Amino acid sequence: MRFTPLIVLIVLLLFTGSILPQDLKCNYCNKTIKGNYLTTDGKSYHENCYRDHVQPRCELCGKVIDGKYAILDDKMYHPVCYTDHILPKCAICNLPLQGKYYTDYWEYSFHGRHSSELPECSTCGRLICEALTGGGFELGDGRFLCGICNETEVSGDFLLGASVSYVRRLLESNGIDNLPDEIPITLVDRQKLEQLASSYSDAMNGFTQHNIQIQNGRVISKSSHIYILSHLPLTMFRAVLAHELLHVYLFGRDLELRSDICEGFCNLGSELVYKDIRSEYAKFRLLNMQKSQDPDYGYGYRKMSAELDRKGWRYLLESLSSIR
Ligand SMILES: [Zn+2]
Ligand SMILES: [Zn+2]
Ligand SMILES: [Zn+2]
Ligand SMILES: [Zn+2]
Ligand SMILES: [Zn+2]
Structure with a gap:
């Protein structure tokens, strides 16, 4: 303010x-x-x-x-x-800003009252209106998407393949390899995500379902299915994909970690993407993780981020099961 x-x-x-x-x-x-x-x-x-x-x-x-x-x-x-x-002018109604006013992350200044009048974009936090975002959309599941985020939104198979190879390469360059070749990815809305996850959090943007086939008491195959929120901007989609691929990595190694260590670790994948992409939007999303009050996606992430800073990827991967 x-x-x-x-x-x-x-x-x-x-x-x-x-x-x-x-x-x-x-x-x-x-x-x-x-x-x-x-x-x-x-x-x-x-x-x-x-x-x-x-x-x-x-x-x-x-x-x-x-x-x-x-x-x-x-x-x-x-x-x-x-x-x-x-006097500075309101970025939304263009009238002078007298007295109290707000400036958002994107450095737009506006009258405080607009915050309660306009919906907020669920991924970039901008207030959705013609002046700031060129309009926007209300998605069927209660989320809002601004016109800027909508430009790169992932809603079909288009760009999926390119995203998968980009994220896999990024993870591999940090020692996260041996992921299964074919992992199905399905785009879903919030309600579907909520149904899939046994413990649901607002900070969740994807979910990975693991399947184990057992015959005569022996594991004969393991597979994973990744679900990601539809309509995420490409950068965020890639970050969520990296998070989910780390769940696949943990599953492949039978690493069952406490939820804050597990989600915190998987968020390091998102961190990799955001730090690699380095756009203002990526910075905003990273800041969002760094400020999150969620016990797993926020506190857990910061705990694991500190572990990574101390150990580097290789030693972190080796010592995952011993982190308390
Ligand atoms: Zn005089
Ligand atoms: Zn004058
Ligand atoms: Zn105004
Ligand atoms: Zn947006
Ligand atoms: Zn997760």
């Missing part, structure tokens, strides 16, 4: 010469005052000296200021000049 400065008042008094104090000197020219004079701030001036040399001028229009003025960075303005030309 930010504030714009207040309007202040110059107190200026005009005296007529009839009640002149003895030997009153002008504070500007230092000559004795005879006739009308002005006082302000405890100082007296010849009317002309004041008007021509002392009276403040508006930094914007250059005309003298009488009475009220606004001050910003030690510069003075007529209230109207200030409101119309100096």
Whole structure:
């Protein structure tokens, strides 16, 4: 929340010469005052000296200021000049931002009231409107998607193959290999995700279902099926995919970890993607993970991120089962 400065008042008094104090000197020219004079701030001036040399001028229009003025960075303005030309404008309604206002992550400043009037994009946090996002969409499952995020949204098979090979390469370069060749990926809405996951959290954007086939008491095959929220922007889709592929990795190694260690570890996959892509959006999503209050996706992630910083990928992978 930010504030714009207040309007202040110059107190200026005009005296007529009839009640002149003895030997009153002008504070500007230092000559004795005879006739009308002005006082302000405890100082007296010849009317002309004041008007021509002392009276403040508006930094914007250059005309003298009488009475009220606004001050910003030690510069003075007529209230109207200030409101119309100096005050920042609301990025949404274009009216001046007077008093309290908000600035979002994307550095758009707007009146606080718009936050309750407009829906927020579920992936980038922008308020959805024509001015900020070129409109947006309400998805059937209660999520909103802004026009900017919608430009790269993943809703069909298009780009899926490219994303899978990109994420696999990124994971492999950090020692996460031996993932099964074919892992089915299905895009789902929030309700479906909620049904699939036994313990559901709002911070969840995907889910991996593991299947084990047992015959005569022996495991004969293991497979995984990845579900990811549909309509995620490509960058976030890739980050969620990396998270889910790490679940597949853990499953392949029979590593059953405590939920905060497990989700925290898998979020390191998302972190890899965001740090690799480095767009403003990727930075925003990373910040979101770093600030998350979720016990697994937030606290667990920060715990595992610190482990990774200490150990590096190779030693982290080797020591996963011993982390407490
Ligand atoms: Zn004077
Ligand atoms: Zn002015
Ligand atoms: Zn506004
Ligand atoms: Zn968005
Ligand atoms: Zn997970």
